[in-house]
Amino acid sequence: xxxxxxxxxxxxxxxxxxxxxxxxxxxxxxxxxxxxxxxxxxxxxxxxxxxxxxxxxxxxxxxxxxxxxxxxxxxxxxxxxxxxxxxxxxxxxxxxxxxxxxxxxxxxxxxxxxxxxxxxxxxxxxxxxxxxxxxxxxxxxxxxxxxxxxxxxxxxxxxxxxxxxxxxxxxxxxxxxxxxxxxxxxxxxxxxxxxxxxxxxxxxxxxxxxxxxxxxxxxxxxxxxxxxxxxxxxxxxxxxxxxxxxxxxxxxxxxxxxxxxxxxxxxxxxxxxxxxxxxxxxxxxxxxxxxxxxxxxxxxxxxxxxxxxxxxxxxxxxxxxxxxxxxxxxxxxxxxxxxxxxxxxxxxxxxxxxxxxxxxxxxxxxxxxxxxxxxxxxxxxxxxxxxxxxxxxxxxxxxxxxxxxxxxxxxxxxxxxxxxxxxxxxxxxxxxxxxxxxxxxxxxxxxxxxxxxxxxxxxxxxxxxxxxxxxxxxxxxxxxxxxxxxxxxxxxxxxxxxxxxxxxxxxxxxxxxxxxxxxxxxxxxxxxxxxxxxxxxxxxx
Amino acid sequence: xxxxxxxxxxxxxxxxxxxxxxxxxxxxxxxxxxxxxxxxxxxxxxxxxxxxxxxxxxxxxxxxxxxxxxxxxxxxxxxxxxxxxxxxxxxxxxxxxxxxxxxxxxxxxxxxxxxxxxxxxxxxxxxxxxxxxxxxxxxxxxxxxxxxxxxxxxxxxxxxxxxxxxxxxxxxxxxxxxxxxxxxxxxxxxxxxxxxxxxxxxxxxxxxxxxxxxxxxxxxxxxxxxxxxxxxxxxxxxxxxxxxxxxxxxxxxxxxxxxxxxxxxxxxxxxxxx
Numbered sequence: 001x002x003x004x005x006x007x008x009x010x011x012x013x014x015x016x017x018x019x020x021x022x023x024x025x026x027x028x029x030x031x032x033x034x035x036x037x038x039x040x041x042x043x044x045x046x047x048x049x050x051x052x053x054x055x056x057x058x059x060x061x062x063x064x065x066x067x068x069x070x071x072x073x074x075x076x077x078x079x080x081x082x083x084x085x086x087x088x089x090x091x092x093x094x095x096x097x098x099x100x101x102x103x104x105x106x107x108x109x110x111x112x113x114x115x116x117x118x119x120x121x122x123x124x125x126x127x128x129x130x131x132x133x134x135x136x137x138x139x140x141x142x143x144x145x146x147x148x149x150x151x152x153x154x155x156x157x158x159x160x161x162x163x164x165x166x167x168x169x170x171x172x173x174x175x176x177x178x179x180x181x182x183x184x185x186x187x188x189x190x191x192x193x194x195x196x197x198x199x200x201x202x203x204x205x206x207x208x209x210x211x212x213x214x215x216x217x218x219x220x221x222x223x224x225x226x227x228x229x230x231x232x233x234x235x236x237x238x239x240x241x242x243x244x245x246x247x248x249x250x251x252x253x254x255x256x257x258x259x260x261x262x263x264x265x266x267x268x269x270x271x272x273x274x275x276x277x278x279x280x281x282x283x284x285x286x287x288x289x290x291x292x293x294x295x296x297x298x299x300x301x302x303x304x305x306x307x308x309x310x311x312x313x314x315x316x317x318x319x320x321x322x323x324x325x326x327x328x329x330x331x332x333x334x335x336x337x338x339x340x341x342x343x344x345x346x347x348x349x350x351x352x353x354x355x356x357x358x359x360x361x362x363x364x365x366x367x368x369x370x371x372x373x374x375x376x377x378x379x380x381x382x383x384x385x386x387x388x389x390x391x392x393x394x395x396x397x398x399x400x401x402x403x404x405x406x407x408x409x410x411x412x413x414x415x416x417x418x419x420x421x422x423x424x425x426x427x428x429x430x431x432x433x434x435x436x437x438x439x440x441x442x443x444x445x446x447x448x449x450x451x452x453x454x455x456x457x458x459x460x461x462x463x464x465x466x467x468x469x470x471x472x473x474x475x476x477x478x479x480x481x482x483x484x485x486x487x488x489x490x491x492x493x494x495x496x497x498x499x500x501x502x503x504x505x506x507x508x509x510x511x512x513x514x515x516x517x518x519x520x521x522x523x524x525x526x527x528x529x530x531x532x533x534x535x536x537x538x539x540x541x
Numbered sequence: 542x543x544x545x546x547x548x549x550x551x552x553x554x555x556x557x558x559x560x561x562x563x564x565x566x567x568x569x570x571x572x573x574x575x576x577x578x579x580x581x582x583x584x585x586x587x588x589x590x591x592x593x594x595x596x597x598x599x600x601x602x603x604x605x606x607x608x609x610x611x612x613x614x615x616x617x618x619x620x621x622x623x624x625x626x627x628x629x630x631x632x633x634x635x636x637x638x639x640x641x642x643x644x645x646x647x648x649x650x651x652x653x654x655x656x657x658x659x660x661x662x663x664x665x666x667x668x669x670x671x672x673x674x675x676x677x678x679x680x681x682x683x684x685x686x687x688x689x690x691x692x693x694x695x696x697x698x699x700x701x702x703x704x705x706x707x708x709x710x711x712x713x714x715x716x717x718x719x720x721x722x723x724x725x726x727x728x729x730x731x732x733x734x735x736x737x738x739x740x741x742x743x744x745x746x747x748x749x750x751x752x753x754x755x756x757x758x759x760x761x762x763x764x765x766x767x768x769x770x771x772x773x774x775x776x777x778x779x780x781x782x783x784x785x786x787x788x789x790x791x792x793x794x795x796x797x798x799x800x801x802x803x804x805x806x807x808x809x810x811x812x813x814x815x
Contacts, residue, residue: 370702
């Protein structure tokens with residue numbers, strides 16, 4: 001098999017730190033090579049080296065052979081002739097890679113015009129065909145739309161259309177599906193596979209999500225600390241059971257949710273009950289003198305949670321899950337309906353009532369990087385909700401409580417003096433949970449709290465949450481787009497689409513016998529990835 | 542963060558510190574008495590005893606520059622301090638409460654912004670007589686909207702960050718969150734803007750003193766030195782060049798410093814432009 005692109009002993013040095021320590025990797029035509037590793041392992045810089053898009057202070061050595069030439073030795077002019085035409089790249093965040101002011105057909109056509117000098121009418125024609133090829137049906141998605149009028153998955157398809165229109169020999173995809181929900185992720189992965197097989201390109205698929213990579217890649221290379229520690233065909237990968245890194249990526253699986261019907265104490269009544277909740281917000285007018293539009297993000301949602309129970313609310317991005325969470329904790333007041341806390345209806349304009357409720361109800365946010373004030377120490381961050389207590393506590397008591405909360409989430413209490421910048425994403429999310437726990441809430445709401453984490457960190461957080469739920473008989477509401485998170489934690493699942501609950505039931509019923517068409521799609525999408533993943537896990541150890 | 546940012550910061554800070562130090566020393570010592578008139582020695586060229594020469598009344602130019610530094614720096618510094626102390630809280634509050642309060646505060650700002658500093662200075666000078674305080678108030682008022690707008694625009698995205706929501710969920714009022722969480726994270730950018738505005742204020746002080754609205758004779762300031770000596774530019778060029786070059790150097794130092802400061806700031810929001 002002839003390699004399209006071969007990296008031999010690629011080393012990268014930035015300010016005296018060796019980031020890549022001898023990477024050997026070959027990409028073959030018509031094949032997808034997965035490059036998997038935890039964040040910071042050097043995956044992205046490997047791809048950027050091949051495109052010669054390195055930070056200015058980076059020094060690369062070794063060789064990257066493409067078409068009998070060493071890409072590292074090419075000057076910028078020669079490299080520009082290759083970029084986009086024979087080597088192309090797909091980025092994680094499609095919105096920042098597109099021009100927000102230009103219709104998508106023109107952006108795709110521009111690639112052709114730059115590289116072939118084609119006249120604009122012919123280029124636009126080719127762009128229409130290309131958009132159709134990546135699954136953007138002109139009937140449903142008019143080609144004259146601008147990026148802000150598209151969903152995240154559609155934007156990523158536009159990026160893929162731009163990256164593949166020149167039929168490049170090598171495609172470097174850097175976390176192409178990480179920002180997408182699971183249904184869209186499965187669709188985009190299938191599209192990438194189809195294009196690679198049809199056009200015979202060599203693709204490098206970079207991801208921290210081993211399951212996603214295993215579902216489409218022919219070969220998988222595992223990266224750790226700037227080295228490839230394992231590489232094998234996907235089917236042979238589980239045999240590398242000696243690899244610590246692979247085990248690390250798959251993560252500990254101490255917690256096994258049997259999804260058995262819970263035995264929550266129903267006599268005590270629900271902790272939280274929601275009746276006919278409608279959330280709306282005003283969108284700015286589309287025209288200069290138009291009236292603002294009212295958008296209903298949540299319509300007629302009713303549910304309740306008991307102590308010791310975990311309810312997962314599953315839905316794709318934009319389905320209204322986060323709006324619902326904000327309404328529940330009182331960050332948004334644009335709702336009608338009833339929210340009852342221990343059978344007391346909350347008057348949404350009564351700030352004193354909210355204060356009482358918040359002492360028993362806390363929220364953990366999605367993004368572990370913006371959820372702390374970067375200037376505060378972990379101790380002050382975790383202690384902040386103590387402000388809700390009616391009587392002030394002594395400084396010593398405060399320190400004790402912070403230490404206890406940190407130990408509960410498996411962090412060393414001695415780290416309390418440090419700033420959040422010193423912690424990894426998974427550790428930060430545990431700090432966020434400690435902050436929520438310090439007031440001993442009866443109900444904890446987690447808004448996509450695990451979706452920014454890699455699998456090992458995610459499983460650790462899920463384990464901790466399940467243990468805490470059991471220990472304190474806490475009620476949990478887990479909001480997620482990831483069915484596997486729901487599977488691991490939930491007693492009951494509610495499936496949300498376009499602001500409504502389309503299916504509710506015990507986790508077992510919803511997962512094993514989904515009724516609604518949307519739930520089936522969701523289950524199918526995560527099944528492909530989970531199957532690939534489970535196969536790896538089962539063969540390992 | 543970057544090495545280049547560090548070099549720029551220290552180089553700029555070095556120039557600023559050098560000139561500020563000269564101003565400080567002038568409280569204790571100057572080569573000659575800056576106010577001492579010495580007619581026989583008038584308009585002497587730079588020499589060993591008068592490094593930068595003497596003016597039409599025989600006063601030592603270097604001594605006057607040193608003494609002028611303290612007036613110029615103090616006036617500009619106070620003006621910027623006034624502007625930050627009023628403008629930054631206004632901007633942070635506007636971002637915290639939005640709605641009618643935001644509209645009202647920002648429209649008042651627009652009005653303030655529309656009034657030229659020179660008109661304010663003339664009005665104050667007309668009402669209370671010219672002097673350093675007229676210049677401080679005029680430059681200060683003119684700079685309030687600069688800081689209010691900056692503080693508001695930096696604060697707005699911070700309200701979307703998890704930490705401010707978490708603080709609200711901890712039962713803290715918006716006012717409290719604004720001053721405990723938002724303002725400290727806005728402060729670094731305000732500091733950068735302050736160095737830029739400071740350099741503009743030094744120029745404004747020179748300009749206002751030049752047209753006679755600032756400090757009055759015989760008190761020296763950079764602007765007054767320029768104003769008094771411009772007519773002699775043909776016969777004694779060093780008289781105008783010395784204060785002009787000092788102002789230029791000081792402003793340059795401040796700008797280099799703010800450039801370096803900018804590069805050192807880490808954004809509290811990942812990926813947000815700084």
